[in-house]
Amino acid sequence: MPVFSYLAYPVPGAKKELINDLAALDYCEATPADNQEILILVTDTPDENKEKELQKKLKNLKSLESLGMTFGHTDG
């Protein structure tokens, strides 16, 4: 049951789009900064397979420029 948090950087000008894209994904909770072009992303997946699937989806988001991991936890 992995839990990760990230600082999510949108491609320039695509912060709103990234918020919407992340909201559409399961296991993701995004919180935008009020005064900076970044978001906090927390992912909470039920198992390793779901985690891998989610990672793939995140990589394919056009509105997402990069992710910087700030916290990671996996059981076992």
Added chain:
Amino acid sequence: MEISRRQFIKSAAIQSAVTAAAVLFPGISFGAWKMLDPSSGSIEWKKTPCRFCGTGCGLLVGVSGDRAVAVKGDPNCTVNKGLCCVKGYHSVQILYGKDRITQALVRKNGKLVETPLAEALDLVASKMQETIKSHGKDSVAMYGSGQWSIADGYVASKLFKGCIGTNNLEANARLCMASAVTGFMTSFGLDEPMGSYDDIDHADVFIMWGNNMAEMHPVLFSRMLANRKSKGHVKIIDFATRTTRTSQAADRSILFNPQTDLAVANAICYEIIRNDWVNWDFVNKHVSFHKGKTNIGYGTEDHFKFKDKAETVSLEEYKEFLADYTPENVEKISGVSAKDIRYLASLYGDPDKKVVSYWCMGMNQHTRGTWINNLVYNCHLLVGKISQPSNGPFSLTGQPSACGTVREVGTLTHKLPHGVVMKEGARKMAAKIWDVPVENIDPKPTYHTVEMFRALDRGDIRFMWVQVTNPMVTMPNLNRYRDGAEKDGRFMVVSEIYPTPTYDVADVVLPSALWIEREGFFGNSERRTQHNDQIIPMPGDCMSNTWQIIEVARRMGFEKQFSWSEETYIEDIWNEYIQFHDSPKHRMAPFKVLKARSGAVWPFVDGLETKWRYNAKYDPAAKGDDFHFYGKPDNRAWIWLRPYEPAAESPDSEYPFWLNTGRILEHWHTGSMTRRVPILHKAAPESYVEINPDDANRLGIVSGGKVKISSRRGSVVMKASINGRGRPPQGMVFVPFFDESYLINEVTLDAFCPISKQPDYKKCAVKLERV
């Protein structure tokens, strides 16, 4: 309510991301963070001010069941806008140390023994009455704190000054803010800063006078960095005696020899006048010139007395006085180049630059603390950069309620909640509000803090009650004062949350509630009063410090003055207290407003906060169309002629190093709380002595090697830190005082500013020996 392990992990994940974001983007805010709550479990978030430094950050404490489990910055608090420092983020962990004191203790046959709380309170009251009967009312004393809640200080003042009739009431803010108070009083006639934290967001230049803000006020410092990043042209100048993290982040680091800030400030004013950068309209209309006594001593002897005498002088006399302070002359004593002095003067003098000066302990813990406060005001007054947005001098506070409790309530020997004991009008007002005969209030101040502990040593004081502070670590020249507290015939009461060296000398220990275990108020650096509810229950027999005093007062026969109910006493005390400040110059916000908001700045008039005092545009008490310094009888701000005078003790051939002491980011004061937070303790597990690498090399000292630091008063052996987070210049060492295993105050000197009576912890002479 329960929080699952998973919810806890998610909470930690969010916390980590916010912390990382705050490091990368100072001033970043996540106003929507609260929206995460439903998915992050059954945590209820409640507001409180942080209980550490004087910044007054708003926190949201996550509560699950009866336990505080998380902290985040309060995005609705304009002080910190959702950000906290490392102490704030870990603040609730101070509640849960394994050795928390939860029962009263009474010393029996030399050992502290658990005792029912009511019995301990009976003993405190009877011992105080017995001491008064045998030795007089001035043989009992209370020593409180700038970490006292406002209600604590208020009831202490009412009991000691109003009911018992002694002025033996002091607080540890004497050790941290007294020079700021006397600086304000002598220059403006009223205490506390004229500006607000809003200044940080818009100024063009920040000059830090001996102020390691990056570690001591990190949230405010991050706001400053955010301003610089967003504007590009903003300059941060670190003017200090050693290189710190603030120096590293600053645009310029300028080092001066200890004590010579007095000379440099005068040289800045000399240059402002020489270049005709003076704002003559402002000076002619709003400033007057004054001189006081010189060669005023250092207070190292018992019963030291000093009273300054102000004499009005002319601008011409001021110019003559400054003639000795040419940049070239001052370069010789200060070590600051004439070029750098001119650069500093040009920053103040440039009419297109908004300038804020910040300071804290570097200027206040100074044997001429009042003078250096006056002199920095002079720099601002000459150019008229004061009492307006992003232009002004700003004295930062060290403790969360040094302003709210000590300075506003007046828990110092000479003070009352409004005015001073020497003034009949102030005594009459207090007697009326307190419902005591006016004769009860003694018109003569007794002992300031250092003299109070000297009186304890001499036996003039026989009973002392200490709350929320740890004087057996913090008193300078500590050996004398610890010996005094341990003498036969002394009775020490200590209200505490953890065992400390002060607890070790106690005859009675009362278990205190921590800040969110009881309702209360703090008052921060920018005149902001902040209320907190009781958020979690108190453990064991713990009791708020306010209620402890009320219980003792009632046992001493003062039921009428302390008749509040336990359910509503904090609100009732607030409503009584604010009667003292019912004028547009100092009106406090109503209880209802404080309960609802993350603080309100006073003067709070007609529902509005006053962000800039003495400016008619913002301050309802100011008359006229621009500035009005209504605190002084001539309605002007006072420029003072204050000379450079040397420190009480300077390095010599026997003791060739300056000793400078202070705090570090991770630990609060004596570390009695933060050293019980595992992550903070791990980050800085023990104290150390910072040594300049050239000095270390010459003495054969390596980083981590042991060094004996000795003065004429005592010695400490500790590890050396070379090129660590701070780097003193050659001939100086720096020691943080957070670690009770290394009592550096056994080495320091109990010299103080003769006007403020605040000791100088930054300058005494020591020698070093490799061990």
